[in-house]
Each structure stands twice: as C-alpha cells, then as structure tokens.
Amino acid sequence: MQTFFIIAILALGFLITFQIAKASEYVAVIRGEEKTRKQTNKINAFMLLVFLIVGLIGVYYCNEQLKGKILGEPASDHGVLIDRMLYITIAITFVVFFLTQIALFWFSFKYQEKEGRKAYFYPHNNRLELIWTVIPAIALTVLVGFGIFYWFRITGDAPKDAMKVEVIGSQFKWEYRYPGQDGILGKKYYKKIDGENPLGQLWEDAANHDDIYIVGEPLHLVVNKPVKMILGAKDVIHDVGLPHFRMKMDAVPGTPTTMWFTPTKTSEEMKKITGKSDFVYEIACDQMCGAGHWSMRGEIIVETQEEFDAWMAQKKPKYLTAFPDKDPNAPKADTTKQIAANAVGNN
Ligand SMILES: [Cu+2]
Numbered sequence: 001m002q003t004f005f006i007i008a009i010l011a012l013g014f015l016i017t018f019q020i021a022k023a024s025e026y027v028a029v030i031r032g033e034e035k036t037r038k039q040t041n042k043i044n045a046f047m048l049l050v051f052l053i054v055g056l057i058g059v060y061y062c063n064e065q066l067k068g069k070i071l072g073e074p075a076s077d078h079g080v081l082i083d084r085m086l087y088i089t090i091a092i093t094f095v096v097f098f099l100t101q102i103a104l105f106w107f108s109f110k111y112q113e114k115e116g117r118k119a120y121f122y123p124h125n126n127r128l129e130l131i132w133t134v135i136p137a138i139a140l141t142v143l144v145g146f147g148i149f150y151w152f153r154i155t156g157d158a159p160k161d162a163m164k165v166e167v168i169g170s171q172f173k174w175e176y177r178y179p180g181q182d183g184i185l186g187k188k189y190y191k192k193i194d195g196e197n198p199l200g201q202l203w204e205d206a207a208n209h210d211d212i213y214i215v216g217e218p219l220h221l222v223v224n225k226p227v228k229m230i231l232g233a234k235d236v237i238h239d240v241g242l243p244h245f246r247m248k249m250d251a252v253p254g255t256p257t258t259m260w261f262t263p264t265k266t267s268e269e270m271k272k273i274t275g276k277s278d279f280v281y282e283i284a285c286d287q288m289c290g291a292g293h294w295s296m297r298g299e300i301i302v303e304t305q306e307e308f309d310a311w312m313a314q315k316k317p318k319y320l321t322a323f324p325d326k327d328p329n330a331p332k333a334d335t336t337k338q339i340a341a342n343a344v345g346n347n
Contacts, residue, residue, distance in 0.1 A: 038113070045112035052105035071243055073273055075281070075302070076261040079246035081150045088146060092139055158260035162226035165219065167283075168199060169231075169238030169251040172292035174283060175199060176219050180210030180317060185230065190254075193234070196322055203319060209326075213318040218299040219283065221263050222308045228260040238296070241286030244270070248286050263302040270302075 028036040074083050166177040166185055177199060179185045186201055186208025193200035198215070201208045221227050231240050231251040238251040240259070249259040271279045285296035303311075320327040 041113050045109045048105050049109040052101065052109075055101070073265075074244070074246050075265045075270060076242075076245035076247065076263050078154045078261045079244070081153065082246040085146050085150055089143055092143065096139075154261075155259075158228035158258070159226045162228040162260055163222060164228050164230065165221075166199075166230045166232065167219070167240055167251065168234060169240070169285060169289070169296065170234035171236065171290050172285075172295045173215065174219075174240075174285075174296060174298045176214040178212040178214070178312070178315075179207075180212055182207055182210055186211050190234075197318070199318075201318065203322065209319045210317050211319070212312065212315045214315070218280075218301045220308055220311050221300060221302050222305050223263055223266045223269075223302050225305070226260055226262045228258060231257045231259070236289050237287050238285050238289050239287035241284040242281070242300070243284065244281050250287065266302045266304065267300075268303075 024036075074080050164179050164183065164185060168175045168177070175198060177185060184207040187205040188200045189202055190200050192202060199213065201211065203209075229240065229249075231249055232255075233251040233253045235253065237253070239248060240251055241248040242261075245261050245263060247259055247261050249257050251257065265273065267279065267281060270281070271277055281300035281302060283298040283300055285293055287293075289296070316327075
C-alpha cells in the first residue's frame with residue numbers, strides 16, 4: 001500500500017511539473033520569448049536571495065531546536081580532546097559557511113542580468129589565487145594537525161596500570177570478562193564455545209581460572225583509572241559505542257581490537273551534573289548488526305575503587321562454575337552431611 005502511494009505521488013509530481021512546463025511554454029509564445037526570459041531571470045535572482053535568508057533562518061532555528069539534545073559534558077579524558085577538536089572544526093567551518101553562502105547568493109542576486117550591463121572579463125589574478133589557496137591550506141593543516149595529534153594519543157598504548165576488560169558482542173548482547181587477580185585474560189578458542197563456556201575459555205590455561213565472566217548486568221568501571229578494552233565478536237561485526245566517553249571501536253570476529261580511556265566522572269557525579277536522577281552511561285552497538293541490533297543497549301556503572309572491589313568480591317570465576325569441585329568455598333557433599341549429623345547429635 002505504502003509503495004503504491006509513493007509511486008502515485010511521484011507520478012502526480014511528474015505530471016504537474018510537465019503541465020507547468022508546457023503551460024509556461026505557451027505563455028512564452030504568446031508574450032514573446034525575450035521578455036519572458038528576462039522576467040524569469042529576475043524572479044530567479046530574487047528567489048536566490050529568499051533562499052539565502054530563509055536558509056540562514058533555518059540554520060539558526062535548527063540550532064536552537066537541537067541545542068539541548070547534544071550529549072553534554074564528556075565523561076572521559078579522551079572525550080575532552082574529541083569535543084575540543086569538534087568545536088574547533090565547527091568554529092572554522094561556521095565562519096567559512098557564512099562567508100561563502102552569503103557571497104554565493106548575494107552575488108547571484110546583485111549581478112543578475114541587466115539592460116546595458118556587460119559581464120566584466122576577469123580571467124586571472126595571482127594574488128587572489130594565492131589567498132584562496134593559502135588560507136584554506138592553513139585552516140586544513142590546523143584541523144588535520146589537531147586530528148593526528150589526538151589520534152595518536154587516543155589510539156596509542158594504554159598506560160601500564162590500566163585495568164583490562166574484554167567486551168564481546170554477539171547477536172544480540174554484550175558479554176564481559178575481567179582478568180581477575182592475575183591481570184591476565186586467559187586464552188580462548190572459538191570451538192570451545194558452548195552453553196557452559198560462552199566465551200570458549202581454555203580451562204587448561206591457568207590464567208583463565210580467576211577470570212570473571214559477566215552477562216546481563218552493567219559493566220563496572222573505576223573512576224580515574226584507565227581502562228583498556230579488548231573487543232571481539234562471535235558472529236558478525238558489532239561496534240562498541242560509548243557516547244558519554246566519546247569512544248567507539250568495531251568488535252570484529254576473530255580479530256581482537258582495543259581501545260582505552262579514563263572515565264573521569266562516577267555515575268553518581270554524572271547524575272548531579274546532568275540533573276537527571278536516572279542518568280546511566282550507555283554502551284551501544286554502533287554497527288547495524290541485524291534485526292535485534294537495537295536491543296544491544298547496555299549500561300555502564302562508573303564507581304570508586306572501593307565500590308568496584310565490593311562488587312567484584314561477589315563474583316565467582318566461570319572456572320569454578322564449570323568445575324564446582326575446584327571451588328575451595330563450595331560446601332563439600334560429605335562435609336554437609338557431617339555437619340547435619342552433628343547438628344542432630346547435639347539436639
Ligand atoms: Cu551489534
């Protein structure tokens with residue numbers, strides 16, 4: 001039905017344009033070609049001026065409308081750099097936009113065809129050529145220079161003391177893995193992935209024994225502590241998008257990618273800054289990865305080291321779930337019986 005309407009509207013639009021063209025052709029014949037051409041030329045020149053004014057008002061209106069809808073303060077060290085770069089770019093392009101648009105439409109209006117006026121033939125001017133080559137060259141060098149400088153800082157190596165966390169995307173969820181006490185993420189092999197071992201951890205690698213697996217709950221990060229994310233995917237290409245930290249990086253099956261940043265504000269601080277009591281840091285999938293793509297929205301909690309440690313202390317390595325008999329804290333079957341027997345005896 002929708003397709004039918006679209007085709008009908010297009011056909012109607014074509015018909016109307018065709019009829020108007022035909023009608024103006026007849027009018028031209030009746031009134032005389034030359035006169036009509038001059039009149040149309042005048043109208044066109046005037047419309048260009050109208051376009052300029054309406055366009056500029058539109059630009060201002062859009063800015064007013066969307067002002068409060070941008071993300072606000074960045075919540076990471078890299079975010080500050082990204083925002084600064086963005087504002088410098090916007091400031092430069094803003095000036096260029098205004099100057100060029102006004103010149104373009106105003107000149108078209110002012111120098112429209114007039115009786116007795118002949119276009120001035122002005123083929124070349126070295127000084128002008130130099131000016132409009134050198135100024136954009138300097139502006140672009142500044143922009144690209146900033147970009148490269150920040151790019152190297154952001155994509156450079158993470159600090160040695162950075163905490164590590166693995167982020168794995170699949171249709172349609174995020175899974176996380178912390179390296180545990182040893183600070184090393186154990187080896188994985190995709191053929192080992194099953195219901196009991198969702199990341200395919202190799203249990204013979206001892207580095208895996210203390211790794212903490214998290215799914216279906218927010219990712220926890222420590223404020224003012226650099227975090228290095230090791231990204232991966234199980235099926236298609238996903239993308240870890242962290243809008244509040246101004247970070248994003250593809251999560252690719254088979255090829256680990258990394259990114260690092262330092263969260264600078266806790267979730268609680270962010271609630272005060274934004275004035276929103278329900279504020280949450282989001283992790284989004286920034287790659288159209290399938291029909292359930294939207295449902296990959298996850299949450300991140302940024303907290304103090306103490307809060308993080310308290311949360312982490314409740315977590316049990318996946319290894320101990322896979323091999324309950326290796327768990328020193330798990331109640332042994334016979335010991336439980338013994339305790340029960342003792343309790344009965346004491347009564
Ligand atoms: Cu995705």
